[in-house]
Amino acid sequence: MNILTQFAETVTDAPKGDIFTTLGIDWQTLVLQIVAFLLLVWLLKKLVYPILIKSVDKRQEDIESASKLADEARKQADDTKNQIDKLLRDAKAQANDVVQTAKQEATAAIELAESKAKKHAESIIESAHTQLERDVIAAKKSLRNETIELVALATEKIVKNKIDRKADENLISSAIKDAS
């Protein structure tokens, strides 16, 4: 006899009768179990579930409110970040303006200084030119006087004689004649 046959033999111990009796379905038992279960449901509905449902509702409300607060905090953080970004942008723009203005002012100052220096240099050069011309004239004058003296001395030495007024006039006249 194999295992299955053994089990089959054991199952035949089940009560004999109609299908309901075999399956253990008794209408009295069925009604009793239905009533008992409904009583249990009623009892739990009255005493247990309201507390549990309330706690679940409260927890969900807490979660929702916490979620809302988190959303608000996130929104505030975003707003603050936007404000900071805006302030940074403004500050950068202002700094750029300041730098630009400073550059322009510096350029203007440099140009002014350059033009002043140029004018000053030109005036120095002009005065130097004037002084040089004066010095040249003075030098020329001095040279001329010295040349005349040297010519006179040389002439005196060459002529060796003191020429009087009359002789000078004669010489000049003869020279003019020669020249003409």
Added chain:
Amino acid sequence: MNNLFAALDLHISIASEEMFKILGFPITNAMVTGVLGTAITVWILAYVSISVKKGKYNRFVGLIQWVFEGLLNSIKDVIPNRELARKITPLAVTMFFFVLINYWLSVIPGLDTIRINGVPLLRSLASDLPFTLSLAIITVVAVQIYAIKHLGVFGNIGRYLRNPFKDPLGAFEGALDIIGEVSRGTSLALRLFGNAFAGEVLLIVIAVLTGFFATIALPIFMAFELLIGFIQAYVFFILTVIFTALAQENHTKDTHDSSEHSPAVTPKAIKQLE
């Protein structure tokens, strides 16, 4: 081998067995275990609710609360109508916890070994067909009550009985719906009974076949049974909720021609669960 089994006196009975009578009413071993299961269910839920009320939380309270919240969310997903969802909650949630605990009672040691007058003392209520049948009857009746509340008596009858001369296809569909209601109840009862009974038989047979090695082999099958118990309890719970939603679904289909109120209840989902 035959002698070995004979010595072990393998005892398998489809029906629960009478242990004694009270006022002429037969008390079966499944009923005795059922009383234990009821006491455990009431104790657990009462303990959790009292702890929650007093604000005394521990891991066990947190676990039960988590499960309870999960069940509520499942109901809410299937039945978006908050009022209806709250009405069906006590019945559906009680079914879940009651079926789960009674199913798990088949795993406790002593199954088929503790006997009084040759009758095993422990037999899970979930493996007692009258009990699963009574749960199925409660579900089917509850669904009809909620359907009548939403559609009215004649509206609900109109779901099943239509004029075959005006709407022959609808009349056929109505007849199929009547068969469907009966088959839903029957399948609810037989599914739970079949799983629980087969689980108990499996544990007994494994214990007999493995002999002394049962201490190693049984825990594996016990863990498997715990998992199956949870699945069966959840399936019973969710099908109760879905059948209730379907009654409302028929109503909304007629009035709004839209299934937006019960997006989770689809024929495919029901087929998968069944």
